[in-house]
Amino acid sequence: MADGLRRAYLSVLLPAAALAPIPLYWTGGANPAALIAFEAILLLLGIRARQGKPVSLSTTWLNLLGLAYLGWVAVELTTMPRSFLRIVTHMLLFSAAAKLASLKTSGEAKTALLVIFLLLLASASSSTHVASLIYFGLIAILGFRTLVRIAVLADFDEAPPPRVLQSVPTGGLAVVAIAGACLLGAPLFYALPRLRAPFANAPFRVSDEFSSVLASDRVDLEAFGAAKRSDQVVLRVRIDPSSDRDTIVRLREASFTQYFDGEWRRGDRAPAVPRTGIHLLPAGAEREPASVSFELAHFGSGFLFLPYGATTVELDRTRLASQTSDGVVQISSVQSAVRYVASVRTRLEHVPGDSAIDPNRVPPEIRDYAFQLTSGQTTGRAIADRILQHFLQDGGFHYSLDAPPPVGDPLVHFLLRSKIGHCEYFASAAAMMLAARGIPSRLVTGSYGGEESLFTDAVVVRGGNLHAWVEANLDGSGFVVFDPTPPAGIPPASSRVAFWKRFISLGQELEFFYDRRILGFDSLDQIRLIDSARDAVGLLSGAASRLEAAAKKIASGSGRGPVIGLLVAVAAFVVLAALARRRRTPPATRAYVALREILARREGKLADSVPPAEVARRLAKVMPGSKADGERIVKVYAASAFGGREPDPAAVRDIEESVKRLRKLA
Amino acid sequence: MTLIPDWQIRITNFGLGFILLCLVVAIAATNTGNNGLYVVLAAMLSAMVVSGIVSRRNVRGVSCEIEPIGEVTATRPVPLRVRLTNGMRAETAQALFFVHEGMPGPLWIDPLKPGESREIVVEGTYPRRGVVRRPDAGLVSRFPIGLFRKYRRASLPREVVVLPLPEPVAVPETPPEDQRGGRPHAKRRGSGSDIRTLRDFVPGDDPRDVHWKQSARMRRWIVRERDAERDRVVILAVDNALADPADPGQLEMFERRLSRCAAHAILLLSRGGEVGFQSRGVRVAASAGRSQRTHILEALARLEAIPMSGAPPFPPVRRGDLRRMVA
Numbered sequence: 001m002a003d004g005l006r007r008a009y010l011s012v013l014l015p016a017a018a019l020a021p022i023p024l025y026w027t028g029g030a031n032p033a034a035l036i037a038f039e040a041i042l043l044l045l046g047i048r049a050r051q052g053k054p055v056s057l058s059t060t061w062l063n064l065l066g067l068a069y070l071g072w073v074a075v076e077l078t079t080m081p082r083s084f085l086r087i088v089t090h091m092l093l094f095s096a097a098a099k100l101a102s103l104k105t106s107g108e109a110k111t112a113l114l115v116i117f118l119l120l121l122a123s124a125s126s127s128t129h130v131a132s133l134i135y136f137g138l139i140a141i142l143g144f145r146t147l148v149r150i151a152v153l154a155d156f157d158e159a160p161p162p163r164v165l166q167s168v169p170t171g172g173l174a175v176v177a178i179a180g181a182c183l184l185g186a187p188l189f190y191a192l193p194r195l196r197a198p199f200a201n202a203p204f205r206v207s208d209e210f211s212s213v214l215a216s217d218r219v220d221l222e223a224f225g226a227a228k229r230s231d232q233v234v235l236r237v238r239i240d241p242s243s244d245r246d247t248i249v250r251l252r253e254a255s256f257t258q259y260f261d262g263e264w265r266r267g268d269r270a271p272a273v274p275r276t277g278i279h280l281l282p283a284g285a286e287r288e289p290a291s292v293s294f295e296l297a298h299f300g301s302g303f304l305f306l307p308y309g310a311t312t313v314e315l316d317r318t319r320l321a322s323q324t325s326d327g328v329v330q331i332s333s334v335q336s337a338v339r340y341v342a343s344v345r346t347r348l349e350h351v352p353g354d355s356a357i358d359p360n361r362v363p364p365e366i367r368d369y370a371f372q373l374t375s376g377q378t379t380g381r382a383i384a385d386r387i388l389q390h391f392l393q394d395g396g397f398h399y400s401l402d403a404p405p406p407v408g409d410p411l412v413h414f415l416l417r418s419k420i421g422h423c424e425y426f427a428s429a430a431a432m433m434l435a436a437r438g439i440p441s442r443l444v445t446g447s448y449g450g451e452e453s454l455f456t457d458a459v460v461v462r463g464g465n466l467h468a469w470v471e472a473n474l475d476g477s478g479f480v481v482f483d484p485t486p487p488a489g490i491p492p493a494s495s496r497v498a499f500w501k502r503f504i505s506l507g508q509e510l511e512f513f514y515d516r517r518i519l520g521f522d523s524l525d526q527i528r529l530i531d532s533a534r535d536a537v538g539l540l541s542g543a544a545s546r547l548e549a550a551a552k553k554i555a556s557g558s559g560r561g562p563v564i565g566l567l568v569a570v571a572a573f574v575v576l577a578a579l580a581r582r583r584r585t586p587p588a589t590r591a592y593v594a595l596r597e598i599l600a601r602r603e604g605k606l607a608d609s610v611p612p613a614e615v616a617r618r619l620a621k622v623m624p625g626s627k628a629d630g631e632r633i634v635k636v637y638a639a640s641a642f643g644g645r646e647p648d649p650a651a652v653r654d655i656e657e658s659v660k661r662l663r664k665l666a
Numbered sequence: 667m668t669l670i671p672d673w674q675i676r677i678t679n680f681g682l683g684f685i686l687l688c689l690v691v692a693i694a695a696t697n698t699g700n701n702g703l704y705v706v707l708a709a710m711l712s713a714m715v716v717s718g719i720v721s722r723r724n725v726r727g728v729s730c731e732i733e734p735i736g737e738v739t740a741t742r743p744v745p746l747r748v749r750l751t752n753g754m755r756a757e758t759a760q761a762l763f764f765v766h767e768g769m770p771g772p773l774w775i776d777p778l779k780p781g782e783s784r785e786i787v788v789e790g791t792y793p794r795r796g797v798v799r800r801p802d803a804g805l806v807s808r809f810p811i812g813l814f815r816k817y818r819r820a821s822l823p824r825e826v827v828v829l830p831l832p833e834p835v836a837v838p839e840t841p842p843e844d845q846r847g848g849r850p851h852a853k854r855r856g857s858g859s860d861i862r863t864l865r866d867f868v869p870g871d872d873p874r875d876v877h878w879k880q881s882a883r884m885r886r887w888i889v890r891e892r893d894a895e896r897d898r899v900v901i902l903a904v905d906n907a908l909a910d911p912a913d914p915g916q917l918e919m920f921e922r923r924l925s926r927c928a929a930h931a932i933l934l935l936s937r938g939g940e941v942g943f944q945s946r947g948v949r950v951a952a953s954a955g956r957s958q959r960t961h962i963l964e965a966l967a968r969l970e971a972i973p974m975s976g977a978p979p980f981p982p983v984r985r986g987d988l989r990r991m992v993a
Contacts, residue, residue, distance in 0.1 A: 110680060114683070114687075117687065120706070121691065121694075121706060124702040124703065124705060125694075125698075125700045125702045125703050125706075126702070127702055128702075132702070136705060136709075144713075144810070147810070147811035147812060148761065148809065148810050148811055150680075150812060151680075151761065151808040151809065151810070151811055151812030152761050152808070152809075154678075154680070154808060154812060155772045155774075155806075155808070157771065160774065163776065164774055167760060167777045168760050168761050168809075169760065169761075169810060170758045170760060170777065172758070173720070173757065173758065173760070173810070176720075177716050177810060180716045180719075180720075181713050181716045182712075184711075184712035184715055184716065185705075185709050185711070185712035188708040188711055188712055189704055189705060189708035192692075192695070192704055192707060193696065194699065194704075195696055195699070196696070196697070196698065196699030197699055198699050198700075198701055518705065519701050519702075521701055522699075
C-alpha cells in the first residue's frame with residue numbers, strides 16, 4: 001500500500017478507533033492505563049500520518065509484539081482470573097493498535113475496522129449510564145463518516161487527492177442518513193424479538209435518603225426531610241380516566257406504629273403469601289373504577305405507593321408482592337423499576353387495617369403535652385380539631401424542611417422547644433398525641449400531588465411530593481385520614497414545571513426514558529406495545545365500520561335529507577360569501593376591473609403592472625370611440641383608489657353606464 | 667474484479683461481512699438480552715436499508731453521456747467527452763466513479779451539486795472494431811457505506827463506429843496495364859514519376875516518398891507528392907462468409923483480413939488511386955479522396971461475419987475495374 005493511501009486510511013480510521021473504547025473507562029471494561037496507552041498510540045500514529053510518514057510496522061516486528069503480548073495475556077490470566085472481559089477488551093485494544101500500525105492492504109484496513117467495531121460492541125454492551133446516548137450519537141456520526149470514506153478509498157489503488165476525502169460525505173446527506181437511520185432504527189429496536197429479560201438494568205440511582213425512606217421498613221425524621229429536599233423522580237402515575245386526576249392525589253405507601261428516638265418502625269406484621277395480583281378491597285359499586293398505572297423508579301425493597309380506595313393491584317414481570325393487615329403492599333428487593341396497575345374506587349369511607357400506636361409507648365413528655373392541650377375535649381374528632389388548631393394557629397409552629405438540630409428526642413424537641421419541622425414532625429406529633437389520648441392512630445408516609453410530565457400525560461412524583469400524615473380512628477367507625485401539616489407544608493396537588501427547571505427536568509426525563517424504555521425494555525413491554533397497536537387498529541376498524549354504516553344509510557335514502565340539506569347550506573354559504581365580497585369591492589374599482597377585462601379580451605392578457613392611464617390609452621387605441629368612457633372610469637377609479645375620495649351616487653351611475661357602453665362596443 | 671460490470675447492483679464483500687456481523691450481533695443480543703446490543707443491531711439493520719435507498723438515488727439521479735471526439739480506431743486512444751448531469755433537486759451526488767473499458771481504472775468524479783452539469787474529457791480506447799450502441803462505460807458507486815456497488819451505464823447520443831486498426835502492410839502492387847480501368851486520365855496526385863509538390867507526412871503515406879533532406883531541414887516529416895501515373899481503380903474485397911462464424915480462430919483471421927484491407931485502402935487512396943470496397947452483400951463504389959477513406963473504413967467497421975451457407979454473392983464489378991481479394 002502506498003504511503004499516501006495508508007495515510008488516508010489512517011486519517012479515516014483513527015477518530016473512530018479513538019472514540020470506540022471510551023465508555024470502557026467508566027464501565028470498568030478495560031484498565032484505564034491500557035486505555036490511555038491505546039489512545040497515546042493512536043495519537044502517535046495520527047501525528048506521524050499527518051507528517052506524511054505513516055507508521056508501517058514490518059511483519060517481524062508484529063510477530064515479536066504478538067509474542068510479547070501473549071506473555072502479557074498469561075500474566076493477566078494468572079493475576080486477574082475474574083476479569084475475563086478485561087482480557088478480551090485488552091486484546092482488542094492491542095489488535096486494533098497493531099493493525100493500524102501495520103496497514104499494508106486495503107483488506108487490512110477493513111480488518112482494523114472490524115476490530116474497532118468489536119470495541120464498539122464491548123462498549124455498547126457494557127454501558128448502562130444515560131450518557132451512553134451521547135456515545136451512541138457520536139459513534140453514529142463518526143461511524144457513518146468512516147464507513148463512507150472507507151467505501152470511497154476501496155476504489156483507489158494509490159493515494160487519493162486530498163479533496164476526495166474532504167468532499168464525502170456532505171453534511172446535509174450525513175444528517176439525512178443518520179436521521180433516517182434513527183427513524184428506522186427506533187421501531188426496529190422495539191420490534192426485535194426479546195427472548196430474555198434485559199441483561200443490564202438501569203443503575204440503582206437511589207441516594208441514601210431515598211434508600212432509607214423508601215426502601216426499608218423504618219423511616220427517621222431527618223432522612224425524610226432530606227428526601228423531601230431531593231428533586232429526584234420517585235414515580236410516574238398515569239390515571240385513566242384523566243378526569244379522576246384531581247381526586248387521586250394522595251398516595252399511601254407505608255404506615256408506622258412504633259416510634260423510638262426519632263425513628264419510626266412498622267412493627268411486626270405477618271405478611272400474606274406473596275402473589276402477583278392482590279385484592280385489597282371489594283370493588284365499589286358506584287361506577288367503573290379508575291385504573292392507575294405506576295412506574296416506581298427508585299426502589300430497593302419496600303412498599304408500593306397506592307391511592308386510597310385501591311381494590312386490586314397487578315404487578316408486571318411476574319413479581320411477587322404481599323399485603324399486610326394495614327393495607328400496605330410490600331415487595332421484595334428489586335434492582336429495576338417496578339410497574340404495577342391498581343384499580344381504584346373513588347369513594348372510600350374508611351381506611352382498612354387496625355394497627356395503631358401503642359399508647360403506653362408514647363414518650364411521657366408528649367403524653368403530658370397532649371393531655372394538657374386537649375384536656376377540655378372528650379371526643380376523638382374534637383381532640384383532632386384541637387391539635388390541628390394548635391399546630392396551625394395558636395401553637396407557634398412553623399413548617400420548614402430545615403429543622404434545627406434536636407437535643408434529645410427529635411419529636412419531643414419539636415413539640416416542646418423548636419416548633420419547627422416538616423410534615424413528618426407534624427404528623428408524628430399528632431399521631432403520638434392522639435395515641436396518648438387513647439385514639440387509635442398511626443403515621444403514614446406516601447406522596448401528595450405531583451407535576452405534569454413534559455412529554456406524556458403522566459403525573460411525575462418527585463422527592464418534594466413525599467408527604468406524611470396520620471390515619472386515626474376518631475369516632476370508632478374506622479380509620480380516616482387526618483393531615484395536621486400546615487398548608488405551606490402540603491405539596492401542591494398539581495404543578496407545572498418552571499421554565500428554568502425544564503432543562504433539569506428534560507435531563508431527568510431523558511434519564512428515565514433511557515433507563516426505562518431502552519435499557520429496561522423487555523418482552524412485556526413489547527406485548528404492551530402490540531396490545532396498543534391492536535387497540536389502535538380496533539379503533540380504526542370501528543371508525544371505518546361506522547363510516548361504512550353512515551355511507552350505506554345515505555345510499556339507502558334514509559339519511560339523504562340531512563346530506564342534501566348540508567350541500568344546500570354549503571352552496572348558499574359560497575354564494576353569500578361571493579356576494580359579500582362583491583359588495584365589499586368599491587364601485588369605481590369594479591368599473592376599472594371591467595375596463596381591464598374588456599381590454600384584455602382585445603389585447604390578450606394584461607400585465608398587472610400596466611397603470612390605469614395606460615389602460616385607458618390602449619383601450620382608446622384598439623376601440624375607437626371608447627376614449628371618453630375609458631378616461632372617465634380611470635379618473636373616478638384613481639380618485640377613489642389613490643385619493644381616497646369615494647364617488648357620489650351620480651358618478652357611480654355614470655361609470656356604470658360607461659361600462660355598459662364599453663361592453664356593447666366591445 | 668472486472669472493471670465494467672454486467673449488473674446494476676451487487677453486494678460487496680464488505681456488505682457480506684456486514685450482514686454476517688448483523689447475524690452475530692443478533693445472536694448475541696437475543697442470547698444475552700442486552701439492550702445495548704439491540705441498539706447496535708437496530709442501527710446496523712437500519713443502516714442497511716438507508717444505504718440501499720441513498721445509494722439508489724445517488725447513482726440513478728445522475729445521467730452520464732459519453733461521446734468520442736473525432737475518429738475512433740480500435741485499440742488507439744481517443745478523447746471522450748463525458749457529460750454528467752445531476753438531475754436531483756436537493757441531493758448532491760457524491761462518491762461517484764466513471765468507468766470505461768478503455769480506461770485503466772475508475773475515475774473519481776467530484777461531487778455534483780443538485781442540478782449541476784459537468785463536462786470532462788477522458789482518454790479511452792475501444793478494443794474492437796465495430797459499431798457501439800451501448801457503451802461499456804458508466805458510473806459506479808459504493809456510496810454511502812460500501813455495502814452495495816451500484817452501476818449506471820452511460821448513454822450515447824449516437825452510435826460510435828470503431829474503425830479497424832490498419833495492419834502495417836507492404837505497398838500494394840500496381841495493377842497491370844491490361845487491367846487498368848477505362849476511366850479518363852486526370853492530372854491527379856499519385857505515384858507517378860513527376861513530383862507534384864512537397865507536403866507534410868500523413869499516416870498512410872509511403873515511407874519511400876519521404877524527402878529526407880527537406881525533413882531534416884524542416885525538422886518534421888516531409889514527403890514528395892507525385893502526379894498520378896495513371897488511372898487505377900481498385901476494388902478491395904474481403905470475404906465475410908466463414909465456415910463457422912462462431913469459431914474464434916476464423917474470426918481472428920477475418921479481423922486480420924479487415925485490418926489488412928483497411929491498410930490497403932488507406933495506402934492506395936493516399937497515393938491518389940480510386941478505391942472501392944466489396945464484400946458479400948456490401949458495396950462501396952470506387953472513388954478517391956479522404957471521404958472515400960471514411961466510407962471504406964466505416965464499411966469495414968460495420969462488416970459482420972456471416973455463415974458460408976446461404977451467403978449472398980459479391981456484387982458485380984464494373985468493366986475495367988480491378989477487384990483484389992484481401993487474404
